[in-house]
Amino acid sequence: MHDGSLTERRKAATRLDxxxxxxxxxxxxxxxxxxxxxxxxxAGVAPRTFYRYFATKEEAIAPLLAVGARQWVEAVRDAPADLPVPDALRHAAARSLAPAPGDTAAAESLEWVRSLLRMGALSPALQSVWNDACHDADATLAVVLAARAGLPDGAGSLEIRLIAGVAGAAVRAAVETWAADDAPATGPQGPAALAERCLLAASDVLGGR
Known part of the structure; x- marks a missing residue:
């Protein structure tokens, strides 16, 4: 079991690299x-190794986008348990969508996302990878929200799916709007601030639980 876990971690590390x-x-x-x-x-791998992990060059960025989406969802999971859902979502957006001062790696990752989303506007294949990452993040967010609501088996409920879908759409709109502009990653036009605005605009739905 340990060897299998180690192998999977190595594969995940290779995919991300x-x-x-x-x-x-x-x-x-x-x-x-x-x-x-x-x-x-x-990347220092053979072409056959590349194709073992990815069917196309566009799909190769999927793990990178998944990491960003997972950070947002994990921030929701880690938000203080006593926060209502709307506050937990805004708390998570502030924590996951703005690089901390001096965190050059996070700032660089956001700039990569900006460039990739701009390319996606001209590439259906790249856009599809982004769409899949957002869809997967919404599904995971539904599980997290159900658990926060004390409904561990309720991720498939209409209400939880609606809240997760609206929250995901709000964050996606914020990131895509930021990516289409030249604003810095921090400040009032950064993705975190735009996400807070979008989440506030959707508060009627997000405040349902």
């Missing part, structure tokens, strides 16, 4: 000019 390499190359060279073989070479 390839994803970061792909994102860097897409930003540096552009999506069209970057081949899957270029990503594999830069």
């Amino acid at each position: 390839i994803a970061r390499t792909a994102a860097a190359l897409f930003v540096e060279r552009g999506l069209r000019a970057t081949r899957a073989e270029d990503i594999a070479r830069a």
Whole structure:
């Protein structure tokens, strides 16, 4: 069991390393000019290894987007238990969508996301990867919200799905709006501040539990 867990962690680490390499190359060279073989070479893996993990070059960034989405959901999970859901969601957005002072890695990751989302506007394949990441995050958020409400088996309920979907859409709108502009990652036009505005606008639904 231990060896299996270690193997899975190594696979996940390899996938994420390839994803970061792909994102860097897409930003540096552009999506069209970057081949899957270029990503594999830069990541230090064989092309057959790349294709063992990803079917296309666009799919290679999926783990990177998933990490960002998971940070948002985990921040909701870790929000103080006594916070009402709307407050917990805003708390999580503030914690996960704004880089801490001096956190250059988080700031760089957000800039990669901005560049990738801009590319996605011109690439249906890349847009599909983003859509899948958002959908998966919404599904996980529903599980987290159900647990916070004391309904561990209620993630499939209409109310929980609605709250998770609206919250996810609010955060997605904020990130996409920020990505389409040139505002810094912090401040009133950053993704965290925009997410708070969107979540406040959706408070009638989010305050349902």
